[in-house]
Amino acid sequence: MGNKIDLIKIRRDLHRIPELGFREFKTQQYLLGVIQNLSTERVEIKTWRTGIIVKIHGHNPTKTIGYRADIDGLPIIEETGLDFLSEHPTEMHACGHDFHMTIALGVLANIIESPLKDDVVFIFQPAEEGPGGAEPMLQSQELKEWMPDMILALHVAPEYPVGTIAIKTGLLFANTSELFIDLKGKGGHAAYPHLTNDMVVAACSLVSQLQSVVSRNIDPLDSAVVTIGKITGGTVQNVIAENARLEGTMRTLSSEAMEKVKNRVQSLVKGIEIGYDCECTIDFGSGYYQVYNNEPLTREFMDFVEQETEATIFECKEAMTGEDFGYMLRDIPGFMFWLGVDSPYGLHHSKLDPKEDAIQLAVNALTAYLMTKGN
Ligand SMILES: CC(=O)N[C@@H](CCC[C@H](N)C(=O)O)C(=O)O
Numbered sequence: 001m002g003n004k005i006d007l008i009k010i011r012r013d014l015h016r017i018p019e020l021g022f023r024e025f026k027t028q029q030y031l032l033g034v035i036q037n038l039s040t041e042r043v044e045i046k047t048w049r050t051g052i053i054v055k056i057h058g059h060n061p062t063k064t065i066g067y068r069a070d071i072d073g074l075p076i077i078e079e080t081g082l083d084f085l086s087e088h089p090t091e092m093h094a095c096g097h098d099f100h101m102t103i104a105l106g107v108l109a110n111i112i113e114s115p116l117k118d119d120v121v122f123i124f125q126p127a128e129e130g131p132g133g134a135e136p137m138l139q140s141q142e143l144k145e146w147m148p149d150m151i152l153a154l155h156v157a158p159e160y161p162v163g164t165i166a167i168k169t170g171l172l173f174a175n176t177s178e179l180f181i182d183l184k185g186k187g188g189h190a191a192y193p194h195l196t197n198d199m200v201v202a203a204c205s206l207v208s209q210l211q212s213v214v215s216r217n218i219d220p221l222d223s224a225v226v227t228i229g230k231i232t233g234g235t236v237q238n239v240i241a242e243n244a245r246l247e248g249t250m251r252t253l254s255s256e257a258m259e260k261v262k263n264r265v266q267s268l269v270k271g272i273e274i275g276y277d278c279e280c281t282i283d284f285g286s287g288y289y290q291v292y293n294n295e296p297l298t299r300e301f302m303d304f305v306e307q308e309t310e311a312t313i314f315e316c317k318e319a320m321t322g323e324d325f326g327y328m329l330r331d332i333p334g335f336m337f338w339l340g341v342d343s344p345y346g347l348h349h350s351k352l353d354p355k356e357d358a359i360q361l362a363v364n365a366l367t368a369y370l371m372t373k374g375n
Pocket residue numbers: 095128129130155176177178248249250286288320321322323347
């Protein structure tokens with residue numbers, strides 16, 4: 001199926017304007033511009049905060065198929081050296097959401113051109129990287145009125161070659177929880193440590209102790225991750241720090257393991273308070289529900305891709321990535337899959353450079369799948 005829109009131009013335009021969760025104002029305007037330029041026959045558009053929901057009415061609907069694309073970027077300074085580098089100096093589409101949006105637009109344009117028997121709802125969802133747009137979007141009146149009967153989404157996979165799709169039934173992505181810990185002690189002159197409670201030392205000790213949670217408290221046959229991605233503290237080289245802050249994320253394959261990890265983090269933080277005579281506060285930020293693929297729909301999709309598309313499909317293992325699409329899959333049967341985009345740099349890397357050939361391949365495969373599933 002030929003494209004009514006220039007997918008490479010769209011991807012590059014979107015790549016230039018990455019915005020953080022719930023601040024995707026330019027992105028929303030850009031997406032609306034593209035969508036409104038397509039035929040308006042059978043098409044209804046709603047906005048929800050910085051997100052968009054588009055319904056394409058089928059000619060004799062018996063169900064509604066949902067397709068979700070996330071639209072936010074990350075607070076990362078881009079270092080790809082591309083001609084279409086981010087115009088926002090501290091933000092980057094380093095998780096491939098520019099691809100996700102472009103592919104959704106490509107499929108949407110095809111379905112508008114050849115409407116199905118069934119209704120299709122395209123969900124352009126804000127804030128996947130945080131604080132999470134899927135759960136509040138699901139609760140919104142706007143989406144409730146157009147609730148799909150099944151739903152699907154993809155995520156780019158830099159580690160897989162272009163032309164491949166990877167998926168598995170059941171658990172695909174982990175449960176997640178953010179982690180923010182503030183430490184407050186007594187600062188002072190660098191030469192008088194005995195008169196202070198140094199929060200740089202306390203924070204370093206806490207980071208080391210947190211490494212024991214996964215290695216000593218989680219069943220070795222289960223999996224978990226505790227990552228501290230950012231430490232801040234202190235003011236200047238010759239002042240002992242009164243404050244420090246750790247920012248991180250925790251991942252588990254079950255909600256029980258998540259409870260255990262959180263309890264251990266709380267206990268270790270209490271130990272730091274006693275050991276370093278300081279005050280600490282823990283904020284678990286936002287947490288995402290696991291991504292769990294519906295078995296029959298996933299198997300049907302796998303068979304379809306293998307038999308009817310140019311893509312190669314294979315079964316992958318679960319990953320410790322998080323995705324708030326998990327909330328949609330908790331309420332609506334469906335699945336998520338990895339799309340191979342072949343980049344030497346991985347997700348959340350400042351040099352992530354997915355291969356654009358993957359866009360057309362995904363648009364073709366998804367259009368063909370929807371044409372079959374919705375007719
Ligand atoms: C696909 C992906 O990379 N998703 C993010 C989701 C982050 C959720 C939250 N901000 C957290 O850090 O826990 C990921 O980092 O896996």
